[in-house]
Amino acid sequence: MVVQLSLRLQQYSSLLLNPSAGFRTRQSKLIVHLTKMGENQVFGFSIDELPQGGSKCFDDDGRLKRTGTVWTASAHIITAVIGSGVLSLAWATAQLGWIAGPAVMFLFSFVTYYTSTLLSACYRSGDSVNGKRNYTYMEAVRSNLGGFKVKICGWVQYLNLFGVAIGYTIASAISMIGGKNPCHMNSNPYMIAFGIVEIIFSQIPDFDQLWWLSIVAAVMSFTYSTIGLGLGIAQVAANGKIKGSFTGITVGTVTQAQKMWGSFQALGAIAFAYSYSLTLIEIQDTLKAPPVESKTMKKATLLSVGVTTLFYMLCGCMGYAAFGDLSPGNLLTGFGFYNPFWLLDIGNAAIVIHLVGAYQVYCQPLFAFIEKSAAERFPNSEFITKDIKIPVPGFRPYNLNLFRLVWRTLFVILTTLISMLLPFFNDIVGLLGALGFWPLTVYFPVEMYISQKKIPKWSKRWLCLQILSMACLIITIAAAAGSIAGIILDLKSYKPFSTSY
Structure with a gap:
């Protein structure tokens, strides 16, 4: 027996x-x-x-009961959206002026909200109540579109993550230099220092699963964003007037071509500030049901995008009101004044702390993809699959994987070298915003929604969705062109590895 x-x-x-x-x-x-x-x-x-409907402890997919609400989802979205992109909004507003600047921010917020509601409807495949759950953005694309589009989505995501690593390296180096010295300084030592820290942190297993990272990131991002907003308000009060014009930087201060490319680049900078679509499905997967997760997510998206837009309007407009056409590309490192030093130092330290952790969190999916692919292709290679246990006094043994050590180190070195070659914060931010906005925020959500709801081709609703997608594609192309033009223009006066930008 x-x-x-x-x-x-x-x-x-x-x-x-x-x-x-x-x-x-x-x-x-x-x-x-x-x-x-x-x-x-x-x-x-x-x-x-147990019956299909689950139990008191488990959801219908066998996982522990989800407990997320409108408020928790809103907090997650706000944390995901508000980041280093807020630092370039004053500069973006200066390129567009008092009319177009706020209007474009409002337009991006509306598009982001609307496409987020489309994406939230794709959390479950088929039946919105009992359909199969999609736990990640990629799973949603695979379930609703499949085929070659899944591979395209994957490459866009990983390219975007690679670019974000470069952008974070540049932003961290600029913040470590600080705003005390207006002269051009060599940023390479700061980028190298940031890279060394990231090499060490990249070897921490499951870095993205450390629960306290989200709390630290939220506190740090709100800290430097609020400091930037406060200093902008203080400068407006000190000036005794509101600077800026209805059309932004005037031709004469810059050439006609620079005005055009700068305006296009500003679109990318604003798009980057609103990018969070990659995390929306994961946030929705934390919500309890009933009510249906998509309904809760729509309310959370409306609340969080509304709060974020208000905050962005304040930061961008106050920065422009304080400095007018001279608005800095990075709100905390290009101020026209350098007091109080201690407050600027706190803001820049918060940026560095935030980006050190955010770099790892964003890169983990790329790390996991490469390591999983290598293990599947070379299953018998000890270099790739074998873990060497290293005893650590007082802690459990550390599993050292040689492939992980070499590959992640080379990845950090590569992103650091590219950052040293192209240390142009606004150009890189604009390019990242352009690369991620149309495909991830608009195209895939629209196509998945059409497939999910079986919207007939050439119907009125189908045409409206396609017009929205094409309009956003044009904006993305313009933003990418402006950012690339900015990089080419900056390279004419920049000497690699010798000065900072």
Whole structure:
């Protein structure tokens, strides 16, 4: 009997642990009841299967009950949206002026909100109540579109993550230099220092799963954003007037071509500030049901995008009101005044702390993809698959993987070198915003929604969605062109590895 019981337990445990066994696809749970048969006898057991709807402790997919609400989702979205992109909004507003600047910010906020509601409808495939859950953006694309579009989405995502790593390196170096000295300084030592820190942190396993990172990131991003806003208000009060014009930087201060490319580049900078679509599905996966997750997510998106837009309007407009056409590309490192030093130092320190962690969180999916692909292609390679256990006094042993050590180190070195070659904060931010806005924020959500709702081709709704997508594609092309033109223009006067920008 002991042998029979052991075999049966092994069979059922293998079913529970093996996704291919079929229980997960049926969205059910097994409960094992153990009953003591006697003083010296084994335990008897029986097995019950819960209904598809889940239980008090588990959701319909067998995972622990989700407890997220409108308020928690809004907090996650605000944390994801507000970041280093806020620092370039005053400069972007200066390129566009008092009319177009706020109007473009409002336009991006509306498009972001609308496409986010489309994306939230794709969290479940098929039935919005009992359909299969998609836990990530990529899973949603695979479920709704499939085929070659999944690969395109993956390459766009990973290219965007690679670019973000470069942008964060540049932003951190600028903040480490600070705003005390208006002269051009060599930023290379700061980028190298940032790279060394990232090489060390990149070897921490499951860095993106450290729960306190989100709290630190939220506190730091609000800290430097609020400091930038406060200093802008203080400067307006000191000036005794509001600077700027309806059309932005005037031709004469810059050439006609610089005015045009700067305006296009500003579109990319604003787009970058609103980018969070990649994390929307993961945030939605934290929501409890009922009500249907998509309804809760729409409310959370409206609330969070509204709060973010108000904050962005204040930061961008106050920075422009304070400095007019001379608005700095980075609000905390290009001020026309340098007091109080301690407050600027706090703001720049907050940026560095935020970006050190954010660099790792953003790069983890790329790290995981490369390492998983390598392991699948070379399963017998000890260099790729073997972990070397290194004892750490007082802690559990550290698993050193040679492939992870070499590949992640080379990745950080590459992003650092590119940052040293192209240390142009506004140009890189504009280019990143352009690369990520149309494909990730507009195109894939629109296409997935059309597929999900089976919207007939050439119907009125289909045409409206396609017009929106094409209009945003034109904006993306213009923003990318402006940023590339800015990089080319800056390279004419920049000497690599000798001065900072």
